[in-house]
Amino acid sequence: xxxxxxxxxxxxxxxxxxxxxxxxxxxxxxxxxxxxxxxxxxxxxxxxxxxxxxxxxxxxxxxxxxxxxxxxxxxxxxxxxxxxxxxxxxxxxxxxxxxxxxxxxxxxxxxxxxxxxxxxxxxxxxxxxxxxxxxxxxxxxxxxxxxxxxxxxxxxxxxxxxxxxxxxxxxxxxxxxxxxxxxxxxxxxxxxxxxxxxxxxxxxxxxxxxxxxxxxxxxxxxxxxxxxxxxx
Amino acid sequence: xxxxxxxxxxxxxxxxxxxxxxxxxxxxxxxxxxxxxxxxxxxxxxxxxxxxxxxxxxxxxxxxxxxxxxxxxxxxxxxxxxxxxxxxxxxxxxxxxxxxxxxxxxxxxxxxxxxxxxxxxxxxxxxxxxxxxxxxxxxxxxxxxxxxxxxxxxxxxxxxxxxxxxxxxxxxxxxxxxxxxxxxxxxxxxxxxxxxxxxxxxxxxxxxxxxxxxxxxxxxxxxxxxxxxxxxxxxxxxxxxxxxxxxxxxxxxxxxxxxxxxxxxxxxxxxxxxxxxxxxxxxxxxxxxxxxxxxxxxxxxxxxxxxxxxxxxxxxxxxxxxxxxxxxxxxxxxxxxxxxxxxxxxxxxxxxxxxxxxxxxxxxxxxxxxxxxxxxxxxxxxxxxxxxxxxxxxxxxxxxxxxxxx
Numbered sequence: 001x002x003x004x005x006x007x008x009x010x011x012x013x014x015x016x017x018x019x020x021x022x023x024x025x026x027x028x029x030x031x032x033x034x035x036x037x038x039x040x041x042x043x044x045x046x047x048x049x050x051x052x053x054x055x056x057x058x059x060x061x062x063x064x065x066x067x068x069x070x071x072x073x074x075x076x077x078x079x080x081x082x083x084x085x086x087x088x089x090x091x092x093x094x095x096x097x098x099x100x101x102x103x104x105x106x107x108x109x110x111x112x113x114x115x116x117x118x119x120x121x122x123x124x125x126x127x128x129x130x131x132x133x134x135x136x137x138x139x140x141x142x143x144x145x146x147x148x149x150x151x152x153x154x155x156x157x158x159x160x161x162x163x164x165x166x167x168x169x170x171x172x173x174x175x176x177x178x179x180x181x182x183x184x185x186x187x188x189x190x191x192x193x194x195x196x197x198x199x200x201x202x203x204x205x206x207x208x209x210x211x212x213x214x215x216x217x218x219x220x221x222x223x224x225x226x227x228x229x230x231x232x
Numbered sequence: 233x234x235x236x237x238x239x240x241x242x243x244x245x246x247x248x249x250x251x252x253x254x255x256x257x258x259x260x261x262x263x264x265x266x267x268x269x270x271x272x273x274x275x276x277x278x279x280x281x282x283x284x285x286x287x288x289x290x291x292x293x294x295x296x297x298x299x300x301x302x303x304x305x306x307x308x309x310x311x312x313x314x315x316x317x318x319x320x321x322x323x324x325x326x327x328x329x330x331x332x333x334x335x336x337x338x339x340x341x342x343x344x345x346x347x348x349x350x351x352x353x354x355x356x357x358x359x360x361x362x363x364x365x366x367x368x369x370x371x372x373x374x375x376x377x378x379x380x381x382x383x384x385x386x387x388x389x390x391x392x393x394x395x396x397x398x399x400x401x402x403x404x405x406x407x408x409x410x411x412x413x414x415x416x417x418x419x420x421x422x423x424x425x426x427x428x429x430x431x432x433x434x435x436x437x438x439x440x441x442x443x444x445x446x447x448x449x450x451x452x453x454x455x456x457x458x459x460x461x462x463x464x465x466x467x468x469x470x471x472x473x474x475x476x477x478x479x480x481x482x483x484x485x486x487x488x489x490x491x492x493x494x495x496x497x498x499x500x501x502x503x504x505x506x507x508x509x510x511x512x513x514x515x516x517x518x519x520x521x522x523x524x525x526x527x528x529x530x531x532x533x534x535x536x537x538x539x540x541x542x543x544x545x546x547x548x549x550x551x552x553x554x555x556x557x558x559x560x561x562x563x564x565x566x567x568x569x570x571x572x573x574x575x576x577x578x579x580x581x582x583x584x585x586x587x588x589x590x591x592x593x594x595x596x597x598x599x600x601x602x603x604x605x606x607x608x609x610x611x612x613x614x615x616x617x618x619x620x621x622x623x624x625x626x627x628x629x630x631x632x633x634x635x636x637x638x
Contacts, residue, residue, distance in 0.1 A: 099532075
C-alpha cells in the first residue's frame with residue numbers, strides 16, 4: 001500500500017447564500033494514494049468541482065477535515081495555505097486561465113518566481129517543462145497566439161513548474177478538440193507514470209474516464225461508486 | 233517580474249490607460265501653471281513691497297520693534313554688514329534711520345515718516361531713483377535734500393525746489409529741526425507710503441537727529457525664492473542676538489502675510505477640486521482594471537500568489553499610470569513656465585495703469601520654484617497610492633473560489 005496523499009473525512013459543504021441552502025457535498029470520504037490517476041465523474045451539480053476546491057484549499061468545508069500529504073489543510077491560516085498550494089498542488093482549469101499578457105516562458109516562470117527560484121534555474125526548468133508538453137517553439141508566444149490545446153499544455157506545464165505532488169484538474173479537456181484532448185491526456189498519463197505525480201481530475205469526458213485507473217462517481221454530493229479499472 | 237506584470241497589465245486596455253494618463257497630465261499641467269503664476273505674482277508683490285519698506289528681513293536693536301523710537305537705534309557696524317553680506321542668500325543691505333516729524337510748507341502741516349537712507353544702496357536694491365516722477369534723485373549721501381511722495385506733495389501743495397520745514401525729536405530727546413530742499417517727487421506703489429513718506433540721505437538724517445552713525449534698522453534683501461526662516465536662522469547665528477533682533481517681513485507686516493494666506497486658500501480649493509476630479513477618473517480606471525481581472529486574481533491566488541503581492545501589483549499599476557501623467561505634466565508645465573518667463577505676458581490698457589499706479593511692473597510673473605513641480609508630482613503620487621487602497625483591500629478580502637467562479 002502506497003503513501004496516502006489525499007485524505008478527506010466526512011467532508012460536507014452547504015451553500016447558505018441562496019434562499020434554500022444547497023448541500024453540495026454530504027459526508028464525503030476520500031482516500032487517494034501517491035501516484036494515483038483518478039477521475040472524478042458525475043452529473044453537473046454533483047459536487048465534483050466543490051470537492052476539488054476543498055482538496056485544493058480554495059474553499060473551506062462546512063464540516064469535516066481534509067489532509068493533503070499529511071497536513072490538515074482545513075486548519076492552515078490563509079498565507080500558509082497559499083504557500084502550501086504553491087509547493088504541493090498544481091492546478092489545471094477548464095478554461096486554461098493563463099495570464100494573457102505574459103508569454104509561455106513568463107507564465108510558467110511566474111510560479112517559479114513565486115518560489116524564489118533563481119533566474120538561471122527558472123530558465124532551465126521552463127525549457128524542460130515546455131519540452132515535456134512539446135511546446136518548446138512556443139516559448140515566447142502569448143496565450144492569444146496559441147490554440148486551446150496549446151494553452152492547456154502550457155497550463156499543465158505551469159501546474160508542474162513547482163514540482164507539486166498533486167495536480168488537480170477541473171474538466172481539463174472540456175474546451176479542447178479530440179486531438180488536443182488526447183494529446184493532453186497522453187502527457188498527463190506520462191507524467192503520472194514517470195514522475196509519480198498524483199492526478200485527480202473532474203471530467204465528463206469519456207476518453208478521460210477511460211484513461212483513469214480509478215473512477216470515483218459523485219451523485220448529489222455523495223460518493224456513489226469508487227471503481228479501479230484498467231486504463232485503455 | 234511584478235513591475236513587468238504591472239506595466240503589461242496597464243496596456244491591456246491602452247486606450248483607457250491613455251485617457252487616464254491624459255487626465256493626470258492636464259491636471260498636473262494646470263496645477264503647475266496655476267501655482268506658478270500665483271506664486272510668481274505673490275513673490276513679485278512681496279519683493280516690490282519689502283524692497284521699499286521693510287526688506288525681507290530687518291535687524292534692529294533688541295526691543296526696537298516694541299518701542300519704535302530713535303532712542304532704540306544702534307550704531308552702524310562695518311563688521312555686522314560684512315558678516316551679513318557673507319551669506320550667499322543676502323543680495324543687498326539697506327541701512328535706514330526711521331523717525332517721525334512734523335512737516336510744514338506755507339500754511340500746511342502734516343505728520344510724516346522720515347526715512348534716512350543710503351542713496352546708493354537704495355538705488356542698487358530697489359531702484360528708488362526710478363520712482364522719481366519729477367525732479368532728480370539724491371546727488372550725495374550728505375546733501376540737504378529730500379524726496380517726498382507725490383501724495384504728500386499734493387497735500388502740502390509743494391513742488392520740486394520748494395523748501396520744507398521738518399520739526400521732530402532727535403536722539404536722546406534732542407530737538408531735530410531743519411529746512412530741506414525738495415529735489416524730487418516720488419510715486420510709490422503703496423498709497424499710504426506715498427502720502428506720508430519723506431526720504432532723506434542717511435548722513436543728513438543722522439546729523440538732523442543728532443544720531444551720528446546710528447541706524448534704526450538694517451534691511452536685508454534676499455533672492456525672491458530664498459527660504460525666509462532658514463535665512464533668518466543663518467543670520468541669527470552670525471550676529472549677537474543679545475544686542476540685536478532679526479525680524480521677517482511676515483512679522484513686521486502680518487496683514488500682508490494674512491492676505492496672501494487667505495488668497496492662497498482659495499487657490500488651494502481650486503487645485504483641490506481639480507485633483508478630486510482626476511481622482512475619480514483614476515479610481516474608475518483602477519476599479520475597472522481590478523474587477524475585470526477578478527477571475528484572474530482568483531487563479532493567481534490558487535497557483536500560489538499571496539494576496540498582498542496582488543495588492544502590490546495594483547499599487548504599481550496605479551503609480552505607473554499616475555507617474556506617466558505626472559512626468560508629462562511636469563514636462564509640459566516646465567515648458568509653459570519657461571516660455572512665459574522668457575516672454576512674459578504684459579498687461580495693457582487700464583489694468584496696466586492700475587499696476588503702474590501701485591508701483592508694480594505690469595507683467596504676469598511666473599515662479600520657476602522647483603518645489604511647485606515636486607509638490608504637484610508628490611500630491612498625484614500620494615493620491616494614486618491612496619486610490620489603490622480600495623482595490624487592494626478588495627483583493628485582500630477576495631475568496632479564490634468565488635473569484636474563479638465569477
